[in-house]
Amino acid sequence: xxxxxxxxxxxxxxxxxxxxxxxxxxxxxxxxxxxxxxxxxxxxxxxxxxxxxxxxxxxxxxxxxxxxxxxxxxxxxxxxxxxxxxxxxxxxxxxxxxxxxxxxxxxxxxxxxxxxxxxxxxxxxxxxxxxxxxxx
Numbered sequence: 001x002x003x004x005x006x007x008x009x010x011x012x013x014x015x016x017x018x019x020x021x022x023x024x025x026x027x028x029x030x031x032x033x034x035x036x037x038x039x040x041x042x043x044x045x046x047x048x049x050x051x052x053x054x055x056x057x058x059x060x061x062x063x064x065x066x067x068x069x070x071x072x073x074x075x076x077x078x079x080x081x082x083x084x085x086x087x088x089x090x091x092x093x094x095x096x097x098x099x100x101x102x103x104x105x106x107x108x109x110x111x112x113x114x115x116x117x118x119x120x121x122x123x124x125x126x127x128x129x130x131x132x133x134x135x136x
């Protein structure tokens with residue numbers, strides 16, 4: 001069971017890495033520059049800084065999962081805590097995806113949206129499992 005959960009944490013690291021890579025074409029696809037142009041410069045700067053920090057945070061999450069998968073699976077209290085935090089982080093993101101984001105955009109990108117929802121469910125399940133039922 002320990003090997004299975006450790007492997008699942010590594011898979012979660014890969015999923016998070018894929019989310020990072022998927023963010024690369026998003027600014028162009030979403031026409032971010034055009035949509036932000038009417039906003040004050042400072043608001044645009046805040047938006048870009050927050051986007052970069054989110055990507056960096058996901059990079060840290062991915063690195064933790066790939067480098068410390070046994071600890072994240074419950075071999076340490078810190079790892080279990082981080083898994084719990086990540087489960088809540090991704091659960092909130094799943095809730096926002098399903099309730100807050102524009103339904104028309106989601107419908108127009110049905111397959112990408114579905115793939116993202118599946119990824120979020122997997123992340124919540126993996127991290128939630130590691131936090132609630134750690135294997136030592």
